[in-house]
Amino acid sequence: MFRSTVTTATRRVCLTSFVRGTAITKPIRSYSLLPRTPSTLHRRTTPTFVWRRYESSGANPSAKSCPSCGAPLPTNLPACPSCFEIQPLPQDASLYEIMEIPEDVRFDVDEDLLKRNFRQIQRVIHPDKWSSKGPGAYELAAEMSSRVNKAYKTLLNPYTRAEYLLQKEGLEISESDGVQDPELITEILELRMAVEEAESQEDVDEIRAENADNIKVVIDNISTYVEGGNWEAVKRETIKLKYMQGIDAAAEAWPNTANNH
Ligand SMILES: [Zn+2]
Known part of the structure; x- marks a missing residue:
């Protein structure tokens, strides 16, 4: 009766073990290979939680339950x-x-x-x-x-999200990585100066709106390049985003970041 519930894989293990002279009488459960802290070692009596992996096609829809009490799990x-x-x-x-x-x-x-x-x-x-x-x-x-x-x-945050994806691809953004496009450098510097020289909240709001439009374009570009697997281009756009977020942060903190206050 018990044997009928044993899987082929387990049966194979049992057979191998039997040949070796160490017959196993019950199915093997999988346990975590992660190091355990001494305090939890003695009480480890339940099988490990099944970690839900996400496939490229999207979330794995299978419901998960607690290996200890069987209750449905509310998180991953x-x-x-x-x-x-x-x-x-x-x-x-x-x-x-x-x-x-x-x-x-x-x-x-x-x-x-x-x-x-x-x-x-x-x-x-x-x-x-x-x-x-x-x-x-x-x-x-x-x-x-x-x-x-x-x-x-x-x-x-789109910047840290892009940075994380780049890291996964083995590409790091370092301090020395700057924007290469001279036109864009000029634009960034001008916006930066405009924040510092702004005289009213209205001025600042205008700069922020212009910057927000630029940010939107860059984020769209990152999305497209990620989709296409063009990671060098993702990196280039992510560096731009860093500078643009810097402008936004300065504008948000105005007048505290302004030179003339
Ligand atoms: Zn439970």
Whole structure:
């Protein structure tokens, strides 16, 4: 009766083990290969959470449940708010996987979805909720929470999102990487000076609006180049975006950043 439920793979393992003289009498469960902290080692009795990977075609729609109590999981994280089983977040988890954002080879992120997921995830893994839930639980939740914050912020801002995608492709933006196009350099410098010399909020708003139009064009370009896998062009546009965001930040902080105040 028991044998009929054993999978072919398990049966093969059993056979091999039998040949070696170490017959296994029950199916093998998969356990995490991640290093465990000593405090959680002794209580590890449940199988690990299945980490949801996102395929290029979009989110994996299969529902997930807690390996400990079977309750449906509200997030993609290895943390169950029903029985308070919590396990380390895989070190190589992508920011998209953490935030449950479909990781197509696309740049555009649904901001509303990102914000919604962030609120939901933080509700589940707020460290205070886990402080009395067994040894190591608070630390795991705190570590998870901090990685979720970082993932959220990185994906929300188009510049850091592009920088992250570039890093994944092995391309870093360094301090010495500047804008190459002389015309654009002039435009950026002019806008920068215009902010510093602005005399009214109206002036500043006008500069911000012009800059926002430029930002929109650059973001569209990044999106197109990401889609086409043209990473050198993505890098070039991302550097532009950095300067344009700098202008926007200066305009937002006006009059504190202005020279004449
Ligand atoms: Zn559970």
